Amino acid sequence: MREALAGLGNAELLRTCVRFADASSRENTGGELVLQATRITLGLLAHRISQLSEQIREVDARLARLVESHAPQLLDVVGIGPDTAVTLLITVGDNPGRLDxxxxxxxxxxxxxxxxxxxxxxxxxxxxxxDRQTNAALHRIVFTRLRVVRGLL
Incomplete structure (x- = not known):
């Protein structure tokens, strides 16, 4: 089984493992029992990965809508995406009196x-x-902007 799955990319690997869970209704005995248990486990993990990926997409879409409604000018800056913008907004919102x-x-x-x-x-x-999260966000912005500028040169 390992050799059959080794050459697959992430998307194809996930689809293959999801099919393992769907085909797990057969009952095998003997040496096939370990293989069947492995397939069932891989199938269950693949389903969970799919569920979590969908939840991540939903949260990302919500965050993007929040940033667009509260500070759309942030998204116009090269290197700032919704995740980074949310981090900056959280820092500013938590410390309004300290920012002059x-x-x-x-x-x-x-x-x-x-x-x-x-x-x-x-x-x-x-x-x-x-704030280490905001520091990391600024770091991502700088390196993204450097990569974009170097790509234009």
């Missing part, structure tokens, strides 16, 4: 430099604080 400038937003996200002094030397280091 770009610098305060940068500090909130953990992307601002922090001044450090050791005697006569003044240095800046990366801010290790801030």
């Amino acid at each position: 400038s770009e610098a305060s937003f940068a500090a909130l996200c953990g992307v601002s430099p922090v001044e450090r002094s050791s005697g006569r030397r003044q240095i800046r280091r990366l801010n290790r604080g801030g």
Whole structure:
């Protein structure tokens, strides 16, 4: 069975395993029992993957509608999709009193430099604080924009 499934892509593998669950009504004995149990398990897992994938698509569509209704200008920026926009909106919505400038937003996200002094030397280091989810969202935006710009050059 392993060799038969090894060459399949993800979509074909999922369809094949779903068919295993549908064909599991036969009862086998002996050496075929392990093979049948494996097929049933793969079929059940494939059904669960299909259900979860559908739920993910529904949540993604809802999030996209929410962003379009509350901050459609975010989706116009290259590198910002619905997931990233939702992360930014959550951060801003949770901290409205703390955001009075770009610098305060940068500090909130953990992307601002922090001044450090050791005697006569003044240095800046990366801010290790801030909202890590928003920091990761900004990271994705930057790298997506860099990839798009390099693709245009």
